[in-house]
Amino acid sequence: METPPADSVLSLVAISKTYDGARKPALDDVSFAVNPGEFFSILGPSGSGKTTILRTVAGFERPDSGQIVMGGTAVNAVPPFKRDVRTVFQSYALFPHLTVLENVEYPLQMAGEAKADRRRKAHEALELVELASFADRLPHQLSGGQRQRAALARAIVSRPRLLLLDEPLAALDLRLRQQMQHTLVALQKELGIAFMYVTHDQGEALSMSDRVCVLADGKIAQLGTPREIYFAPQNEFVARFVGRSNLVPIEFRSTGADHVGLVGGQQIAGLRAPRGGSARMAIRYEAVQLTPLAPGASPAPGTLRGTVEDVLFLGTSLEVNVQSHGLNLFGTVPASQEATFWVGQDVQVSFDIQNTKVFHD
Amino acid sequence: MTDVTHNTLPGPTLRHPARFRLGQTLTSIPVLAWLFLIVVLPNLLLIGTSFLQTSSGLISFEPTLKNYARMLNSSGFWMLLGRTMMLSFAGCVLATLIAYPLAFYVGRISRRSKALLTILIVLPLWIGLLMRIFAWRVILGQSGVLNAALVSSGVLDEPSSAFLYSPLSVVIVFAYYSVPFIFISTMGAFEKIPQDLFESSQDSGATSWQTFLHMVWPLTRRNLAIGFSLAFLVTVGDFVTPAMIGGVDGTTVGVLISSQFGTANNWPYGAAVAVTLMLAVTLLLGVILKLAPSKGVVVGGEADQSTLAPAAPAARRLGAIGFAAVILYLYLPLAIVVLFSFNAANLQTFPLQGFSLQWYAEIAQDQSLLAAVKRSLLVAFCVVAVSVTVGTAFALIIFYTKLRGARAYELLFALPIATPGVVLGIEMVLGTAALGIPSGVTRVVIGQMSFAMPVTMLLLLVRLRRLDPSLMEASLDLGANHWQSFTHVLLPLIGGTIVAGAFLSLTLSADDVMVTMFLTGGEPTLPIWVFNQMRFGFTPTVNAVFAILIATILVLITVATIAQKKKRLT
Helix, strand or coil: CCCCCCCCCEEEEEEEECCCCCCCCCEEEEEEEECCCCEEEEECCCCCCHHHHHHHHHCCCCCCEEEEEECCEECCCCCHHHCCEEEECCCCCCCCCCCHHHHHHHHHHHCCCCHHHHHHHHHHHHHHCCCHHHCCCCHHHCCHHHHHHHHHHHHHCCCCCEEEEECCCCCCCHHHHHHHHHHHHHHHHHHCCEEEEEECCHHHHHHHCCEEEEEECCEEEEEECHHHHHHCCCCHHHHHHCCCEEEEEEEEEECCCCEEEEECCEEEEEEEECCCEEEEEEEEHHHEEEEECCCCCCCCCCCEEEEEEEEEECCCEEEEEEEECCEEEEEEEECCCCCCCCCCCEEEEEECHHHEEEEEC | CCCCCCCCCCCCCCCCCHHHHHHHHHHHHHHHHHHHHHHHHHHHHHHHHCCCEEECCEEECCCCCHHHHHHHCCHHHHHHHHHHHHHHHHHHHHHHHHHHHHHHHHHHHCCCCHHHHHHHHHHHHHCCHHHHHHHHHHHHCCCCHHHHHHHHCCCCCCCCCCCCCCHHHHHHHHHHHHHHHHHHHHHHHHHHCCHHHHHHHHHCCCCHHHHHHHHHHHHHHHHHHHHHHHHHHHHHCCCHHHHHHHCHHHCCHHHHHHHHCCCCCCHHHHHHHHHHHHHHHHHHHHHHHHHCCCCCCCCCCCCCHHHCCCCCHHHHHHHHHHHHHHHHHHHHHHHHHHHHHCECCCCCCCCCCCECCHHHHHHHHCHHHHHHHHHHHHHHHHHHHHHHHHHHHHHHHHHHCCCCCHHHHHHHHHCCCCCCHHHHHHHHHHHHHHCCCCCCHHHHHHHHHHHHHHHHHHHHHHHHHHCCCHHHHHHHHCCCCHHHHHHHHHHHHHHHHHHHHHHHHHHHHHHCCCCHHHCCCCCCCHHHHHHHHHHCCCCCHHHHHHHHHHHHHHHHHHHHHHHHHHHHHC
16 A cells, blocks of 8 residues: 655546446556656557546546545546646547637636737747647648647647647558657657657557556556566566567476476477476567578577568568467568578577566466 | 555545436426427327317317228228328429439539539528419419410410319429429438449449449438438428319318318317328338338548549530429529519419519508518517527537437427428417417417427537537636536537528428418418418419518528638638
């Protein structure tokens, strides 16, 4: 039992929520805290409860049990318009009948600010997102990326302590998405506002966040820095969801003092465990090492023999699908000018054991 | 990890705030009250009355099956019912033959002028039904335009009475005012078919005919059936056209019902006939809708104007000619009325006797006419006011309180719209009489409200459901309370729909004859005044009244169209 850190912008304390008519809870005993100025991401597949967290924090849903604490007080019963939180909606939710400037002025107008002040602040916010020259346009006259930035300007204009972003880049094309990631990080550092960023895209979550909370079925699967999440997944779900990983079934067999790991009956070099029995090894594509085998040659001890089934050319790298001992193993290798792998080729498969994670049954 | 905290601070964790539940019940009371008083009660009264009997003009409260027995045993009644259905059906089929290809032409072939062409076809809807019926009388009458033309060109030796007072003329008039209904309804379906569906059908090796049969027809038949049903309901509830145009062979059940509530003064029998008519209509429309099922939903929105395939020049020309012919069919009768309003002679015959403004001068002196105009304005004002306020309030209640069984409520609200005019008229007589409301303006307002308010409400519900739900949430999120969100976001977004609803209500109110006829008592509105003029001998003043109406509507529509264009450009 710990009290939430006193200086956190937001803490969720044992939040549970089941929607009317649903059998499974959307959120099941979820607790975490967001620090001031932190870029905090909530990552999970669709239906994992990320949007419910966001809507509960914004005030559109009430938790069945638990506490939402902001600024030291529980805000469960506080309506959305009285919370110091702003949301960037997935659909942007720009008011179609108002110009960009009027949209950005809206929260200031509702707060009763004088016209001159809000005009100035709105212009500043638009400058910040490089949209000042579009102030007089209506939302439908903007491109997707511009709408996104207008929504962002509207959300930050009154400098909330916490900004919620609901998959804000989902509707943008790849290039724009990458560009916006840089914009968001820069903006967040400049403003010092805590961001709570909801996404199903692990790339976005890992690249921008200070910390990432991985959700699965309404529960927190893991909460940590992007590096922890990526390199030290605590469970199979995280291992599979973050990064691109093989999940290889392993049998650990006793050798007296130790247990050695076997894949398809073949012992793997360096794979040891304190206990025996079956397990699964999560290994990222880039930690699977592939070496072409000369005809008739046999693989080195502690490695596997495999046959290339197909090869995807990804530009900077190749993704190779290898059939080995009845398993399909995927590995990425750097692409080079000359073709190094072809379908039907015999290869030797070895694993970078430092970069694997074993989950016992 | 320090993040994972499991303590529980004291505080409210309400699952379903009781206050909200109570609020939901309270707000649904007016909705239920309206449904009961305006929809359920009149229908129950109609059914109840059909089991009563009259003795010497007074209703006696002894349950009986006499009325139904009388109908069952009367071969005349079954013939009449059969003819009624046939006339409406034939009228709607004729209208379909005109409107369906027309909708295809306007929706898919004509490109630049789509909006204008649509307005041209829909415009007659705004020009009173009565006036359009009247115009056809001028054309088909014994001394009418058609006879005059045929005699003077030597086709006929003497004016024929065969045109007016025949079933065929009823069918022509029914078709005449059904065209816009079927057109609007099917045009929506044609527009929504993405162009790439046509291309992929061609690409799969289908001929034009196969494409129509296997792709266009299944995607448009539902809308056609709906438009057809709407037109059928309007025609079958129309007792004015058969009475004014049809003569003895053109009489319909509607005429029979209205006479039972008028001169024959046998309400129970009239009610029983009305119930039977409703059953017959429901059965027929049920079969029609069943025969035209809709499968799947067209995704991808409206066809992009720029991607419409260019049609062959010959096809375009053919379409344009057809369109022109239809426009002539729709507007010629109206033009003739306007022409005669400036004719010096008392008779509606060619050649014209010379230009005169005397009929316009007479309008200003006709006190009963002016009183009727004032009454119409008062009624229209009340109906529009109720439509807008109640319609908006109800739409918001149904949408935001997530009323249980909202779809069923909507169907109930729509029931008066789907009730043939003559039946709704007598239902309203029964309902208002039961509540002790006397004939006159109040009754008329209630009667017209019953179908005008739901139109506004249903329009608004469609609009609300299409709004991005995050807009209101965004407003709350940005610090606006519920009232501010309503005035700053919701109202501007649905304002256009409210205005459209008001405009439709105004049209429905100003134009209504079928329902209003039963409710005015000695205080006629303008259409009823005109109807009385037509019944008790004709005065050419009516032409002038209509000409003024047409001019007013044209000005209104033009202004509205220009205003909308301007709004779109800015």
